[in-house]
Amino acid sequence: MRLPYRIGSTLRAAKVLFAGFGVAVLLAGCGGGSGPGPIAPGMTGSTGAVKVALLLPLTGSGNTPSVAKALKQAAELALFDFDNPSVSLVPKDTKGTPEGAQAAAQSAIQDGAELIIGPLFAQEVSAAAPVAAQRNVPILAFSTDEKVAGNGVYLLSFLAGRDVPRIVSYAAARGKHNFALLIPQSPYGRVAETAFARNVGRGGGQSVVRATFPPNDANAMLGPVRQVANAMKAGQVDALFLPAAPEDLQLLAPLLASNGVTSKGLQFLGTGQWDYPSVGKDAALVGGWFPAPDPKGWSDFVAKYAKTYGSTPPRIASLAYDAVSLAVSLSPNPPGQRYTATTLTRGSGFAGVDGLFRLLPDGTSERGLAILEVREYGPQMIEPAPNNFTSAQY
Incomplete structure (x- = not known):
């Protein structure tokens, strides 16, 4: 199950989006292989010199908290994999509301966060963005609503129509x-x-x-x-x-x-909405082409996550892993230069679980995608994704 798109501010929309296309997860420099085993307690917190806030609806209605928990676990998994003691995650509960997101952003900045990962929903992003902008703290958000992008807000998610x-x-x-x-x-x-x-x-x-x-x-x-x-x-x-x-x-x-x-x-x-395992059961669709990430990256991530936490992650979880991976990869830069617009939007982009991606100056994102063909027993890659944006053909 992978993703397409424009999700907006409801969990139902997010489910539709991520059920169709693959979400990107930034694996910059992270190898595959088996999972690291149980995550050590206390791996998040505020001990590292580089503080990265993680704004998620950890409490709220419906199954939102379960999605938030998976995102938090994926973020912790990335922190464990990269094993950089100078970086610490600072989780903040948005409660799934604009007011909660605004308060969480204020608290994160008071704690010294240099980068904010999240929130999940568009309305939360809109509420947190002005607070972060006042202190020049960029946001890597999970929303797919392009209206909230820009002015220091970057969307990691797959965006409608970009494939x-x-x-x-x-x-x-x-x-x-x-x-x-x-x-x-x-x-x-x-x-x-x-x-x-x-x-x-x-x-x-x-x-x-x-x-x-x-x-x-x-x-x-x-x-x-x-x-x-x-x-x-x-x-x-x-x-x-x-x-x-x-x-x-x-x-x-x-x-x-x-x-x-x-x-x-x-x-x-x-489009990426075709990217689900049973698409080939409809004979009329067999032979169809569609763009999507190379499936291997997601399957490797699922195996690692399942070994660590004993469950299969929702498709959106890879975004949190990618965001933390990006944060760690840029953390060696000097204070004040780690998460600037220039470093976040570098032309070469970043390598993710779902392949190559880069953040654009307008706050949206671009991805290098493979071409898959519908087969009776599931999609099959027929052209690989580009390994750099110079060779990408769009």
């Missing part, structure tokens, strides 16, 4: 230029379509047919599917861009197949 250029350029390089679009009537669909429109012309492509469908409504999907089928039968298109979530793919796949639209006759192109 689209990768799949468009890959398809164009393989002779796919005439596209049908089948777009969900949702905020994510609009973002994905906008990104597609912005990039399709670069490779000499064009959008020939556009159809939209309401999510979670199989009856209403039939008409749009027939539009695509008619265009395919008329020889007008050679690829179908389908940025749908797993639940909609499962409704669409039988309709596509019954109308003669399969990846055998029309190259299917997905």
Whole structure:
């Protein structure tokens, strides 16, 4: 299970986002292999010279605290792996509210934090950001809402639409230029379509047919599917861009197949939302291409986390590991120069559990992604992710 996207400020949205695409985890210099064993008690605290705050909704409603606990454990795991005694984590409970996040940020800064990791939700980030900005303390947040990025706030999460250029350029390089679009009537669909429109012309492509469908409504999907089928039968298109979530793919796949639209006759192109283990059970989707992180990084992280804590982490947990890894990797810089905008947005980026990524000056992020193909028993990588941003093709 990996991630796509624009999550906003609710846990439900976060679940959707991370269920579709892979979240990035910054493994700068961290090797794989087996886990370190039980985490030693007292590994967080304020003894290190470089204090890094960790703002999470450790208490709150629903299952938010369980997600926060996993994020905290992943952060501790990174601190243990990198074994740098000069860095200490300073956990602060946001209580899942803007007021709690503001108070947590104030407390963290009073404790001498040079960097804030978290919060989780967009409203929390918005509340913590002004407090941190007053003291020039940057924030590495987990939200996927781009509206909260910038002015010292950097989003580590996968962002909606940012994977689209990768799949468009890959398809164009393989002779796919005439596209049908089948777009969900949702905020994510609009973002994905906008990104597609912005990039399709670069490779000499064009959008020939556009159809939209309401999510979670199989009856209403039939008409749009027939539009695509008619265009395919008329020889007008050679690829179908389908940025749908797993639940909609499962409704669409039988309709596509019954109308003669399969990846055998029309190259299917997905987004990170296709990145879930059972995608190949729908025969119509087998052979489709989509962008995603190399699966090995996540599987290695899961094995290490499970060995340490005895459970499987939620997909978002890798973000916390990456954030702490980044913090540790930059900690040798002199005080006042560790977490500047220049160091955080270095052009070479950082290596993560989910591959290469870098933070951008506007507070968003960019990632190097692999191309996966849908197979009957799960996705298979057919083109590796770039190992540097110079060679990345978008």
